[in-house]
Amino acid sequence: MGALLQNPTQAEQDFLARFALEPVDGERQAAAERFARAGLPSRRNEAWHYTDLRAKLRAAPPLAARPDAAALARAKQKLAPSDRLSIVTVDGYFIRELSDDLSSTPGLSVRALKADEPALKSLSRGADDALLDLNAAFAQGGVAIEIAAGAQVEKILELVALDSASGALSRFAHHLVVLGEGAHASLVETRAEGAEGFGDSALFVSLGRGAQLDYACRSLEGGAVEVQNFVARLGSEAQLRAVSLLAGAPFLRRQYFVSCDGANGQIHLSGATLLRGREHADVTLTLDHDAPACLSRETFKYVLADQADGVFQGKIVVPPHAQKTDGKMLCRALLLSDDAAMSSKPELEIFADDVACGHGAACAKLDASQLFYMESRGIPRAESQAILVEAFAAEAFDDLKDERLRDLLSADLALLLADGAFT
């Protein structure tokens, strides 16, 4: 398998041993070989400087197998009824029998992802990341959601990621969302895989010319160690509005690899991350303006209590041919405790001369004068703080065009703040 790692950690040995046990081929084999050379990323990798996965992941839990009937029964109990169109996965495997029957929804196709789906490789071309490689080597049984050109899916699609409650496992999930030319859809990803084990999931998104996707990720209970990958490519005039709400994350890295492949695309990436205790969450994005006249806005908000640790890294690449690029990136953190920490690293790589690109970062405490003003109106301190925190975080949801997704995230946020942990 080529030049192997020097002094592999237990976790790296576990993963490598599993490759050896289960011979893979094609792209999976190539990805496995890349991982075997690079290993898990650590502080020494610039892109992972603030999230030392190699140190954190001591050993790799056993690989999740396709869930059996008992596992599905356990997962089903966690499934809450909703008026959204549910597509359910358990431990990363698409489970048709737990999903809604979508065969009669016009323009929509939901099918099992093929073992060696070429779209995944094509969408992640240019992304060089060990966790994407690990995902490519191990993930199977995903789902492909395809919306035909010109189709408009009225109801919200919801990708529900459940676990089988089988103890600590390594879960690898990969799913594909394709919107044809001019198609419109709203997608919610609800992640509820429990707090155990290791997760390395990837959502691959392809937007055809003029397609529009509103996407909300609700991640309120992360695994002990979890990596979420969001890989997207946009055709010309396509619009992507992707917003995440991250909380309950013991150790989470969410990474975006997004590229504008055609002119006049619009990208909004936003998120609110609320951490408490010793939680750690890292949002890292690479946005490639690979075409002229595209617009991008990134707004990431962090609310950090106790000893929580927030990380934001945003890299925007504007090659010479991407004239008239309009980009703005903003990261703001609210520190509710003296022991909370925020690391923010914006990177702009601009090689075109006729562009408007800017970034900003700020860390602050709650404003004492605002709090006093609210208290002087009779609103008790804890409630005043909760109102200010909610207003601060909810601003990240404004980018969504679909009000229903905004309401969903706002309701999650209100629930999250209700127990007083962020005051």
Place this chain on the structure above:
Amino acid sequence: MLEINNLHISIAGKKIIDGLSLTVADGEVAAIMGPNGSGKSTLSYVIAGRADYEVTEGSIRLDGVDLLDKTPSERAALGLFLVFQYPLEIPGVTTMTFLKAALNAQRKARNEDELSIPDFMRRVRGAASKLNIPLDMLKRPVNLGFSGGEKKRMEILQMALLEPKFAILDEMDSGLDIDALRVCAEGVNALRSKDRGLLVITHYQRLLDYIAPDSVHVMSRGRIVKSGGPELALELEKSGYADYIEEAA
């Protein structure tokens, strides 16, 4: 009734209020006038309960209840209201949400039921129309991008909705043009009643032309140096504060 007795206040070791005593009866409108730096705004903040000030001696009572061991929100629920000299902007929180949170928090503290939405809306509409506040403004974040006059009208709107037992107006006239001053003063006058005391803090006689006080007190170097009727304000307008600054020294 508001009773302040022998109040001493320091901030970072520096004495700001130095043995101030003042009583304002129910239904009375008392004015405190004084030069810059005499401690007027500090007094209003301390009565409302702002932290960062050290009360070293004395007491503040509202209707016999000691305020000093109460939080700002508890004081508000007891019926205290402060019109801020510089009302705060709160991005992301609509005025409507803010008003509802304040009203219901006070009602909860007094063991009253929360207002129903229609009842709340009826009250807000009534109070807003009296102050020429368009309802659209209430859908915007609290005070964000409002003019000085709009901010002060918003303060009076809050006062009208919260129906305090006692209100302090901290330099309500600052940042207001004549027309805005008149609207705000009319709003305050409409809230004068025999049960409600008012403490009007100002530099200038001008405000007192609109809100006629029953008593006037001159403050200098952290204490009341002279008390009298409305004529005292007119006298100050002519002669200035110089005499009193020397007197206090």
